[in-house]
Amino acid sequence: MSETITKVPDTTIVLKKSEIRNLDVFELESVSLNANDWLSAGQSEYRLYAYLSTCFNDSVILDVGTRVGGSALALSYNENNRVISYDLVEQGASKIVKDNIEFKIQDFREDETLNYDEISIIMIDVDPHDGVQEVEMMEFLNDKGWKGIILLDDIGPAWPEVQDMWDAIEDPTIDVTEVGHMSGTGLVNFGSKHTVGWE
Template identity: 40%
Template sequence: MIIPISNEILDKFPLKNQDFLVSKDLYEENSGKQEYRLYSYLSTFFFNTTILDIGTLDGRSAIALSYNDTNKVKSYDINKLIPDNHKIRTKHNITFNIKNILDDLTEEFLQGVKIVMIDIDHLEVVERKILQRLQQLKFSGIVLMDDITNHPDPIVKESMSRVWRSIKDTKYDVTKYGHWSGTGIVVMNADITIEML
């Protein structure tokens, strides 16, 4: 599969599902500023699959990744930040889980998963554990990583840069199409090419 990406494609890409957002701040920013257009767009290349959103926070990434209604998004966070009665919880193709993804990450669990998005504490340890587990379990698909190069906190910046540099799989720095603080796509055990136009 070849996935063409350009700022023109992404900035013309019509976002949807804004009514489900806890906070609409930043969601409709152009590509290269925020990552939500990229995430929504990427979801349209996969059908009837499961997408893991690791690091729910306020759910913006989950909403973006849920763009393609044929897919199911499983969003994970260790902290519950979204109220039970918020409309985001009614989005039919998203489930929210308050637990550590590493507790669920098994070969059986990964069957049907094609996208994994990682946006957690950025302190390197858990990111590495998740990536190692995905490798061990022979995950086949793409991993989206946020804040890989330009985070304003120098400790986070160095930690995430180390993680990014250590990845041996085919990887693409798509920061100019995603989040200004650094967005990466890692292809694991799959015939997927990102064509940056």
């Protein structure tokens, strides 16, 4: 029997700040390799990522830049989705065992197993923080015809080249730092697929 692929539907996403701040992520924090990274919303981006995972079901979420797996864990909050986390080097995250996370050592652009119709969110947090790879990745996604939510880390003034890249994005963007990472978190409604607002 052939597997049915569900295309991610166009969605209205309302970022409810109080729900993001109050989200209980203790179970994820307790299996993380660095519990010190799990600060409150506005300091750490993980509650926001976890919340956004609840806006989609039966989809695939890409976590680009694993390091020790914090963002992968946050994005895995809604277990109806499957998270694939990519890094170029293994830094310990493979020790984390969670049924809806798969860790891969490769650039996602070389992963020929992906079906882009299934992908709802792509989180990009890659070194070096010079804004170069992010642009190349977004051009790749545009060439694929992919539309969806892109999350970008470190878009604030501490990383001026990333900030310049962020400022140059032509798709609709929301600076979600208020409930994200203190170094700056950006949400791109890539391809204007969804309706996104604050509350």
